[in-house]
Amino acid sequence: MERRVTLKSAAQIERMAVAGRLVAEVLDRVGAEIRPGVTTLELDALAHEMIRAAGATPSFIGVPGPAGAYRHALCISIDEEVVHGIPGRRAIAEGQIVSVDAGAIVDGWHGDAARTWVVGDVPEPVARLVEATRDAMLAGIAAAQPGNHIGDISAAVEDVALKHGYGVVRQFVGHGIGTEMHEEPQVTNFRSGHRGRRLEPGLCLAIEPMFTLGRHDVRVRPDGWTVETLDHSLAAHWEHTIAITPGGPRILTEHPARVPEAIGA
Secondary structure, eight states: OOOOOOOOOHHHHHHHHHHHHHHHHHHHHHHHHOOTTOBHHHHHHHHHHHHHHTTOEESSTTOOOTTSOOOOSEEEEETTEEEOOOOOSOBOOTTOEEEEEEEEEETTEEEEEEEEEEOSOOOHHHHHHHHHHHHHHHHHHHTOOTTOBHHHHHHHHHHHHHHHTOEEOOSSOEEEOSSSSSEEEEEOSSOOSSOOSBOOTTOEEEEOOEEESSOSOEEEOTTSSOEEETTOOOEEEOBEEEEEETTEEEESSSTTOOOOTTTTO
């Protein structure tokens, strides 16, 4: 049975914006450190320190999985890795693309976002993949208007992939978010044949397209976490947490997010 969708009040959305702003700051800082020779574990340690120093909790630590609970503040996926890459001693190299997914809990509320960076010079088709995946995320956000449906978001995202001929990962999708990192409803990045839930103020979503230069098929590596493309084609991943408001979608994981001073009110 599908879990109930929870709508957030204006005050609760402001609390989510605090978590979202922290996630944006973490990604800003981590992105500034992505360069050849830096290990993914070093980036994870930086993010963990920032989140803890802010009095927050990394969203991903403790998430259950087939190989045990996740132990890191970030998921870092390189090249053919799509999502859920485990930080380790692997050093980043010139010419790679690096996707970083970060989440933080502030006073019980989650923020979740991801970005993909290119390291140095990459072929033009690779740079275009990264840019188009970001464009698809923004197109999905633009479609998240009150009165529209989840399917409108999905169609807007998929249209960008179709325009460029990219694979759209189907096994992993966007989601609702709030006091839990993953809530209903699911937000696919492709047309599912259903319009889905009607969008209304108070609905908070994580919109996160995952595109590949090849096919959409993926598999989970034996580590139980890392998702890679089956054909080893490169993949990009972008994500924002948004809130549906009466005036349209509001991005909560921008830097800086608009957070009123009277957050404690």
